[in-house]
Amino acid sequence: MSSDLVLTLPIHRKCNQACGFCYFRSADADAIPTSAVREKLMDARHQGAEIVRFTGGEPLLDKRLLEFVSVAQNLGYPHIEVETNATVASLKIGQKTYIDKLRDAGLTRAWVAIMSRIPSVNDQWTRDPGGADRTWAAVDHMAKTDIAVGLNIAVFHGNIGHLADLIDEVARRVGSRFDAIRFFVIPDSGTSYNAIEKGLWTGCARARHHRVDYRFESSHAPPPCVFSSKFLLVHSPLYASYYHRTQTAGTGRIRFDACNQCALASRCQGGVQAVIEANPELAPLRPPDESAVSALLGQLGGVLRHTASQLSVVKLQHSTGRKLEKPNVRVVWACNQRCRFCWVDFDWAAPAKDKVFEQLDHLWRDGHQMVSLTGGEPTLVPWLPEIIAHARSLGFRSIQLQTNGTLLQTPAVVSRLVKAGLTEALVSLHSHQPAVSDVITQAPGTWHRTIQGIDHLIDAGVSTSISHVLTLRNLAETEQFVDWVADRWGSRVGIVWSVAAPITSASSRYNDSIPPLDVAGVALRAGLERCVDRNMDYTGQNDTCGVPRCVLGQDVRFVVDLSPEIANESGFIRPNICNSCRHHDVCRGVRNAYFRLHGDTGLIPHP
Structure with a gap:
């Protein structure tokens, strides 16, 4: 899913929960006019958007949502999604539940916000007594439909040690309909990036176990330099959306001297200013190493x-x-x-x-x-x-x-x-x-x-x-x-x-x-x-899994020159020893990773 093809559309700001880290509040009732929503849907579709994601506040509190989903379906959006806490999704509208009505109108995915497997703990953070039970009831109902279920997880000091349990619980309830996770990292004075890395490691491992796509929500992603290279190599899918296109320092973000030497500088939003100011020791001292950069720029990517x-x-x-x-x-x-x-x-x-x-x-x-x-x-x-x-x-x-x-x-x-x-x-x-x-x-x-x-x-x-x-x-x-x-x-x-x-x-x-x-x-x-x-x-x-020409000598029965277009394939390197070879421009050389492992061993340039 390319982020360029997604229209994220907040239809109003009202919410029935009051999560302490969220800047929306239940009293913020501002709504986008219906005509403006319709116009945005049409314009984005004409520009090639394939995904529309209705959000809020809590979009299910807006009675117009059914209408908007129907409009999106009529415009031909292949993927129609909603971000929700799902607390009202199981309410009956006539003979059907709200979520069934949305499915009939064309909804294909629900991104459900849950922070803990334990209802009482979740309610404590959302300040909505009984809300978690209603959310889990809606999740159980979605498991019986053809709606895909994604999980929006706010990661902060209160749940960083319990991400794996939450992911296991959703997988148990939803099964194969559960296929994606978006992590919203909310660093604060109660945690550290080391703790976040440890919690994400176990959470992402469970996501991989259940074959679930996982990534950071790009606006809430830490800069990669706060994590170890091992973590970045294994869990680079977290940054699949973050690195989709060139970034500038975002609102509330800050750059550092070390950023000037980083290969990811043009694709990174920088550090979270409030976190760094409160914890100066978290300022990056060095960019990620070459292997981590290679993974982050797309050699591994996210599942989808x-x-x-x-x-x-x-x-x-x-x-x-x-x-x-x-x-x-x-x-x-x-x-x-x-x-x-x-x-x-x-x-x-x-x-x-x-x-x-x-x-x-x-x-x-x-x-x-x-x-x-x-x-x-x-x-x-x-x-x-x-x-x-x-x-x-x-x-x-x-x-x-x-x-x-x-x-x-x-x-x-x-x-x-x-x-x-x-x-x-x-x-x-x-x-x-x-x-x-x-x-x-x-x-x-x-x-x-x-x-x-x-x-x-x-x-x-x-x-x-x-x-x-x-x-x-x-x-x-x-x-x-x-x-x-x-x-x-x-x-x-x-x-x-x-x-x-x-x-x-x-x-x-x-x-x-x-x-x-x-x-x-x-x-x-x-x-x-x-x-x-x-x-x-x-x-x-002579294929990409073959060998450089010099390895087999001059015998044309076994190896031939490549066209310059094919010889310049990405992922390969011609070490310095190749500069004097007469086949330099018609040979791929060796893979970058081979060179790191064995150097130029076995390469004999042809004069």
């Missing part, structure tokens, strides 16, 4: 934003306009294996089916003829045949499935996918030895199921290739692997070679699997030579 940005990874096209590659459409993040080299965060929520359909529509309109469905593990998605069928109905001539094959255990499963339109498969197999495979995938017993899956794909006429990633665990067996594959399947499969490499330094779980290029190059060349000997098709060494 990250899902949207990774839904399609479209390769560069030829200067003539011809599309060169299959764009990847990521249909899921979850996986039933845990390959140590894999960069995918398995906890992210899967994109909705309609979003995948929309991306396929976009790619087809953009002129692509081929598409690859990837994950995570796409076969975990029950509606995978529908995705394939939709791609086929659009006219894609090549539809590839990237999979570990473990769930393709019967011919009937594969047959369903083929009937839907599947034409190709790229199956991960990282060793011909079950024991080695188990170590790499961290999924004991799945090797045999992968082999069965490949057999069934080949038998069904699916053009099948094997994705083989070189790690420190399997480098010594590349020639034996080729021989084993050739003996079992012959020319019916090809091998796509990759070398494990860290995608970003924000994730270090796989560093013990990343080989230096001087070692990986020898093993890769041996495997490629054996492919030639056994008349096996091979590819991959």
